[in-house]
Amino acid sequence: MQNRIQRAAKWLISGPPLLYLLIFFAAPSLIMGFAAFRFGGDYGGLMPLTQTDDAGKTTLLINLHNWHDFLTLESFGRFFEDSIYAGLFLKSFWYAGLTTIICIVMAYPLAWLIARSPKKTRDLLVLLVILPFWSNFLIRVYAWMIILGPQSYFSKVLNSVLAVFGVEPVSMLFSQFAVIVGLVYVHLPFMVLPLYANLEKHDMALLDAAQDLGANAWQRFWKVTWPLSLPGIWAGTALVFIPALGMFAIPDLLGGTNSIMVGNLIKQQFLDSRDWPFGSVLSIMLTLAVLLLAAFAAWAGSRGKEKQ
Amino acid sequence: MALLEIRDVVKRFGDFTAVNHVSLSVEAGEFFTLLGPSGCGKTTLLRMLAGFEQPNEGQILLDGKDMSQVPPEKRPVHTVFQSYALFPHMTVAQNIAFPLQMAGVPKADIPTRLDEVLEDVQLQQFAKRYPHELSGGQRQRVAIARALVNRPRVLLLDEPLSALDAKLREEMQLELINLQKEVGITFVYVTHDQGEALALSHRIAVMNKGEVAQLDAPETIYSYPKNRFVADFIGQCNLLDAKVAEVGGARMKVEIPGVGLCETLPVEGAKVGQSGTLTLRPEKIRLAASLTHDGDEVHFKGKVHDCLYLGDVTIYIVELENGTLVETMLPNSAPGRARFFDDNDLVELAWRFDAGHFLLD
Numbered sequence: 001m002q003n004r005i006q007r008a009a010k011w012l013i014s015g016p017p018l019l020y021l022l023i024f025f026a027a028p029s030l031i032m033g034f035a036a037f038r039f040g041g042d043y044g045g046l047m048p049l050t051q052t053d054d055a056g057k058t059t060l061l062i063n064l065h066n067w068h069d070f071l072t073l074e075s076f077g078r079f080f081e082d083s084i085y086a087g088l089f090l091k092s093f094w095y096a097g098l099t100t101i102i103c104i105v106m107a108y109p110l111a112w113l114i115a116r117s118p119k120k121t122r123d124l125l126v127l128l129v130i131l132p133f134w135s136n137f138l139i140r141v142y143a144w145m146i147i148l149g150p151q152s153y154f155s156k157v158l159n160s161v162l163a164v165f166g167v168e169p170v171s172m173l174f175s176q177f178a179v180i181v182g183l184v185y186v187h188l189p190f191m192v193l194p195l196y197a198n199l200e201k202h203d204m205a206l207l208d209a210a211q212d213l214g215a216n217a218w219q220r221f222w223k224v225t226w227p228l229s230l231p232g233i234w235a236g237t238a239l240v241f242i243p244a245l246g247m248f249a250i251p252d253l254l255g256g257t258n259s260i261m262v263g264n265l266i267k268q269q270f271l272d273s274r275d276w277p278f279g280s281v282l283s284i285m286l287t288l289a290v291l292l293l294a295a296f297a298a299w300a301g302s303r304g305k306e307k308q
Numbered sequence: 309m310a311l312l313e314i315r316d317v318v319k320r321f322g323d324f325t326a327v328n329h330v331s332l333s334v335e336a337g338e339f340f341t342l343l344g345p346s347g348c349g350k351t352t353l354l355r356m357l358a359g360f361e362q363p364n365e366g367q368i369l370l371d372g373k374d375m376s377q378v379p380p381e382k383r384p385v386h387t388v389f390q391s392y393a394l395f396p397h398m399t400v401a402q403n404i405a406f407p408l409q410m411a412g413v414p415k416a417d418i419p420t421r422l423d424e425v426l427e428d429v430q431l432q433q434f435a436k437r438y439p440h441e442l443s444g445g446q447r448q449r450v451a452i453a454r455a456l457v458n459r460p461r462v463l464l465l466d467e468p469l470s471a472l473d474a475k476l477r478e479e480m481q482l483e484l485i486n487l488q489k490e491v492g493i494t495f496v497y498v499t500h501d502q503g504e505a506l507a508l509s510h511r512i513a514v515m516n517k518g519e520v521a522q523l524d525a526p527e528t529i530y531s532y533p534k535n536r537f538v539a540d541f542i543g544q545c546n547l548l549d550a551k552v553a554e555v556g557g558a559r560m561k562v563e564i565p566g567v568g569l570c571e572t573l574p575v576e577g578a579k580v581g582q583s584g585t586l587t588l589r590p591e592k593i594r595l596a597a598s599l600t601h602d603g604d605e606v607h608f609k610g611k612v613h614d615c616l617y618l619g620d621v622t623i624y625i626v627e628l629e630n631g632t633l634v635e636t637m638l639p640n641s642a643p644g645r646a647r648f649f650d651d652n653d654l655v656e657l658a659w660r661f662d663a664g665h666f667l668l669d
Contacts, residue, residue: 203391203393205389208380208389209389209393209394210406212360212387213410213454214382215406223395
């Protein structure tokens, strides 16, 4: 009896969010996966599988005998035929990877500082880290357009300094540099917070012990703090790398023609070219690539542990 | 020359003086204990020896060398921390090899050194385990092995047994004594547990409010506490207010007001009329319904006020004629007997004149 009530309560509590994920995440993913194998429609979108006659009666056109008229691997073929797509994938991975590494380098000292501050200051500093979320994402990216634009004080001061050394003025906006700046800016808090949560739990006695046993500051960091913070690094990497990989707004606004990412291409396929099958193929390939990478990381991680 | 010398060391934290002009020296091969209640400065003193704190005044010398400019990682001194502070991401073997790697011991030599010390602490079969897979006592051994493997000049132990249960604590005490004998390394041990200090140490420095209250061998500290604090802190002790009544000769007489005269060992510089405290351990008092006593004994009457049955012994709180309560104990050697007396029974007490120890105020 007690057990039954407990089980019912478990389903009541976890049921709604599960249903929500099924309807709005799992189902669309399956629909998109299916769309990748279909033909495009005459005016974009998808070639219909059903027909509605004048009487309002709907009939299914596809059946077991004519399925090859409706399903195709053509879009996948397109993806593999032209190396430009693989190149774009690589570039996106490179942008997202670079963003992640810069985020780790910038977030680590910050998270460390917050974790080592007195309790009161700590809460304030965490608040400051999440403060940017209070204003709209696009507004914050537009602000970077102004900061990096040629009319900003930042650009003017930089170029006047460069002029002293006889270097031509540089234009920072609409470049790969601007895209990376934007990606790092937007994702930094997602690296700081998990790292902080990890570093805050570290037992300071371990560092005392390491020092007592002969480790200098550098060794204390690499032998004790760093390995113990890896779970935080991994969590932050997942939160930064994956969203950065699919980002399209920042390359759109801050990047030039040369710095689009796979996210932009997918957006183009769905909204501009209206080539839904190919857009779906790109989405699936991106998901697969991320899953492969995650599997590799998990494998490498478990191997590393065995070796120890 | 002593191995470790602490010269007039003072440590302040803001307005608070944690260690106040402490001087002491520790000989090579000694098991030395800093004993005191929490906040007495013993841990601060230990942290100064390890190098984590710097004295505001005074000097710490190791092998005659001033340590003030030597950071913790360069001192030939290792610590066993109260929380053990084992590295959770390393196996037992990796934990113990850590100080060897830091000291630059050649990789080829590490396995032999590791095996040696693992054998010392009987952990051979646990080398591949992680700290969270070990029991409290095993973790304790790893912490000791890790601190010992590099053969430090001094091993500092900060309340290492406080996290263990009573039974395991006793086992570990024996192991520590044997280990210290075997490796011959100087131990400086910090504890608030007087029983532990008495059981383990060659010498004990009892600390109170940042100062050394008494520095002596365990038996001297127990039998002849130098002041009220030490008498009270170490073991159970009766403290009877008394006045010097007669001096000169091999024995001194003191008067316990409302009870009578009492012979005790002479105290240097005592003058008739001076007040003080007679300290008396419960187990040194004889107790019976009626006693025959010889001339070496002090003899008083009393009334049983309370009894505490402890299994092996029963504690009797006896009220003297002046209302002072005196704690005594009798072994329950007769099988099945919980007590010899009941509350309000009239009893007689006696103790040898040299069992008590008079402290001048």
